[in-house]
Amino acid sequence: MYSWSRKLGQAIAGGLVGWALGWIGYQSGGVEQNQSVLDGIYTLGTLVPALLLVSLLAPVFWYPLTKKRVDENAAILEERHAASAASASEQA
Numbered sequence: 518m519y520s521w522s523r524k525l526g527q528a529i530a531g532g533l534v535g536w537a538l539g540w541i542g543y544q545s546g547g548v549e550q551n552q553s554v555l556d557g558i559y560t561l562g563t564l565v566p567a568l569l570l571v572s573l574l575a576p577v578f579w580y581p582l583t584k585k586r587v588d589e590n591a592a593i594l595e596e597r598h599a600a601s602a603a604s605a606s607e608q609a
Contacts (some may be wrong), residue, residue: 537561537565538558538561541553541554541557541558541560541561542554542557543557543558
């Protein structure tokens with residue numbers, strides 16, 4: 518499963534890179550690229566990773582998992598589990 522998911526991820530990443538280069542107007546085959554294509558490559562190499570990093574860090578600020586919040590969530594799950602178990606035993 519790990520090997521398959523890794524191969525799938527690499528295939529998707531390669532496809533996305535090819536699509537992105539085509540979208541910015543990249544021409545293969547040793548053709549000299551114009552300045553807008555070079556700027557697009559620079560943007561793909563710097564801005565896109567920066568946006569991905571920000572999107573990964575966003576949950577830290579929007580939903581911080583403090584010890585208190587984790588304990589509250591655990592208590593809620595325990596209550597739900599107990600209620601579900603009681604409901605199942607009543608139906609049996």
